[in-house]
Amino acid sequence: MSGHPSTYEPKYAAEKWLDQRLPIIRMGADFMTFPSPRNLNYWWTFGGILTLCLMTQILSGIILAMHYVPNVDMAFESVQRIKRDVPFGWMLQPLHAVGASMFFLAVYMHMFRALYYGSYKAPRELLWIIGCLIYLIMMATAFLGYTLPWGQMSFWGATVITGFFGAVPFVGETLQQWLLGGYAVNNATLNRFFALHYLLPFVIAALVGLHVWALHHVGQNNPIGVTPKTKSDTLSFHPFYTIKDAFALVVFLLIFAFFLFYLPDSLGHADNYIEANALQTPAHIVPEWYFLPFYAILRAVPDKLLGILLMIGAIVVLFILPWLDSSKVRSMRFRPVAKWFFLIFLVFCFLLGWCGAETPDNYVFKLGDVGLTFYRLSQISTIYYFAYFLIILPILGLVEKPLIRPESITKSVLGSKAHVPAAAE
Amino acid sequence: MTFKTLKNVAFIGAVVIATVSSIAYAAGGGKSDYKMVHKHWHFNGLFGTYDKAAAQRGYQVYREVCSACHQLKHVAFRHLGDKGAPFYNPDYKNPNDNPLIKNFAADWQITDIDADTGDAIERTGIPADKFPAIFPNEAAARASNGGALPPDLSVMVKARNGGADYLYNLLISYDTPKPDDIELAPGQHYNPVMDGFKIAMAAPLSEGLVEYAPTTVEDHHTGEIKTVPAPEATVEQMAADVTEFIAWASDPKLEVRKATGLKVMLYLLILSILLWFTYQRVWRDVEH
Incomplete structure (x- = not known):
């Protein structure tokens, strides 16, 4: 699986x-000894955190x-039943709902880290694109899941989002009906969602x-x-990064637990505690917090179709980012101008x-x-969002004069002491 | 090293900003000139629990006043006697055996099918039953209430921005003078807390509407059974009591949730400290 020479020796x-037939232990051992740059900071701990988020969501969800x-007649009641009568249901249901928010919190940290440190640049374009795909499917999953409790926001959120498909020229109406399994959000919609x-x-x-x-x-x-060049540029993943990830993970869990046990409803909407009612539109239909920036882009233009195209474009632009950023310098630490544009983007x-x-x-x-x-x-804000990707990053790479980068990770870490052999055990 | 610490502080700052801004986003705002009374509820805060005496009186208000129109469809009678519930009695770990709960259930008639004849019958309620519907159907409910549908109260405190304060203020603010620019249709009443300021429900509470009796509750700290004397049944008192009860109905597992949360947070805190020192030890000879 990994490119580094295996040091595993079956005892x-x-x-x-087993090793001659299915080298699965070797795979795990190589994973644990994977040479990782010795200078990774806490922004690199979100990969592990996200893995835990996904596992938590899948287990609690099952x-x-x-x-x-x-x-449609029983969904709302069944959620109440879970919270009132199912053993530990009072914890499982908010764990799943709060967990979705925590998942997005972590994924945004992970993505902003990639944007700042240029983790999308060669040779990591595909790594980045797969990540964008994961994010896209996460959004779809979160939207579908939010429909299930069948509250007012579930129903009307689903109505609004599926309405986007109705804006597609020519086939829109047919497409929307096909997705919904009817003319409006109904039992067939809930089942397929x-x-x-x-x-x-x-x-x-x-x-x-x-x-x-x-x-x-x-x-x-x-x-x-x-890029790491010598052995002293890297450390074995275990124990150095397993322990660092574990510490960061538990700090993240502290925030997670605080929301779960003390503010389980603070990230949702009061309206979703009202059972779905097709005859009564809520005063304000607002998506969950993690969709709000895209919702704002959608509403930034008066034309529905254009708004939808902009919203989709806001995500598509992420996929082609590796080819938009013309700078060869990955980390914005060495890009004095880009750094500021990035902060403004944030x-x-x-x-x-x-x-x-x-x-x-x-x-x-x-x-x-x-x-x-x-x-x-x-x-x-929408103009800046697109300008950052489509104008600033492509041009800046050509005109900006980057700072001098250290020759190696070892040099950047040890400075003048670089001749001392690294202490990596 | 200081620079590194600084960076770590900046990092934690970023996490905190993201967290706080999501909380700030979650908080709603008020809309009218009426000054919302923000009560300090017994169930607020990290160690909050329900005021059982208030919740018991609140049940009385619900039963004698609200239940004329409003259902509690997600609540079963047995829930009233669960741990953390208003009528919990340590002698009856199974609330179905609690005579108080049996009496509450027996106070209601439940529509059922006779197992022998298949005829529709009315029978006395048992603790396993949920609070029954007040009206046979939505049309009947609207017909009896001038076209308006009395909402279910099971999750009412969670279903409105402002939560318990919203419900309490709605109940005590009926006597606020109506501004001239608000036109009321027949059957409508002015209420400064209600969305749109018009409400179909007439002022439900009036001084001395219910006759409070002393309540028996388990002291939260000592576990002793004590008697709480009956307060005067003012509108504010009844509103606060019924809000306490509906808050419990909306979030019956609040006490176990907060108690578990405390243990989980303490565990994670100690674990994070241990992991920090382990991290320092593992990295002690490594420049990074």
Whole structure:
């Protein structure tokens, strides 16, 4: 699986027998000794955290599926039953719901890290694209799952999102009906959403397998973006990064547990505790927080189809990012100008999220007759979002003068002491 | 090393900002001139538990007042006697055996089918039953309430922005003077807390509407059974009591959740400290 020479030596006869037929222990051993850059910081701990998130969602989800009833008349009640009567259901259901938010929190940290340190650049283009694909399917899974409790926001969120497909020219209406299994969100919709919500996490798991495989083929990027050259540039994955990941993971779990046990509803909407009602539209249909930036992009233009295209474009642009960024320098630590554009990009991502949560006609601030509406702010932010990928990154790589990069990771870590043999055991 | 610490602080800062902004996003806002009363609920905070005496009185208010129109369809009578519930009695670990719970259930008539004849019958409720429907169907409910549908109260505290404060304020704010620009249709009432300020429900509570009796509860710290004297049945008192009860109905596992959370958080905290020192030890000879 990985490119580094294997150091595994089977000790017992049974191990040797197995190693000649299916070298699965060797694979695990090689995984644990994988040479990892010695300078990885905490931003590199989210891979492990995300693996745990996926496993948590799949395990809690399988148990929830044993008690949940995908029927429009019983779905809402069955969720209440899980929380009131199923042993530990009071913990499992919020674990799954809060877990989805934590999953996205971690995936955004992971992605922003990749953007800052240029982890998408050669030879990691495919690694990045597989990651984008995982993110895309995560979004689909989260949307499908949010429909299942059959609250008001579930129903109307599903109505709005499936309505996008109706905007496709010529075949839109047919496509929408085909997806819904009818003219509106109904029992057939709930059933297929449940089936797909159960299926997609396993697709994600398979893609994670490819993601890790690709990672082990090209090796991790690192904070200075300089490829490891010698043995002293790297450390064995275990124990150095297993322990660092474990520490970061438990800190992450502390935040997770705080939400789970003390604020289980804070990341959701009160409206979703009202059973779905096709005859009563909620005053504000707002998606979950992790979709808000894209929701703001959708609403930034008056035309529905254009809005949808922009929203899809906001994700498509991520897939082609490796070929948009013209700079050969990976880490923004050595890109004095790009670094600032990246920070502004980060601010605009948060602003987009804010716009998504607010009513477009409301004012961000108002001085006399002039003011800035959230609609305008979302337009400005959308322009910057696309400009960052389509204009700034392609041009900046050609005009920016990068700082001098260290020759090697060892040199950057040890500085003048670089001649001392590394202490990697 | 200081630079590294600084970076780590910046990193933790980023995590905190992301977390806090998601909390801030989750919090809603008020809309009218009426000043919302923010009560300190007994179930607020990290160690919050339900005020059992208040919740017991709240049950009385629900039974004698609210249940004329509002159902509690997700709540079973036996839930009232669970651990953490208003009528929990340590002598009856199985709430189905609790005579108090049996009495509450027997207070209701349940529509059922006679097992021998197949005829539709009305029988006395048992602890395993859920609170029955008040009206035979939605049309009947609307017909009896001037076209409005009295919502189910099982998760009411979770189903409105503002939670318990919303419910409490809705119940005590009926006497706020109506602004002139709000036109009420027949059967509508002004309420500054309600979305749109118009509510079909007339003021449900009035001074002395229920007759409170002393309540018997288990002391949360000592475990002793004690008697709580009956307060005066003011509108505020009844509103607070019924809100305590509906808060319990909406989140019956709150006490076990918070108690478990404390243990989990402590465990994770100690584990994180141990892992930090292990991390320091593993990396002690490695420049990075």
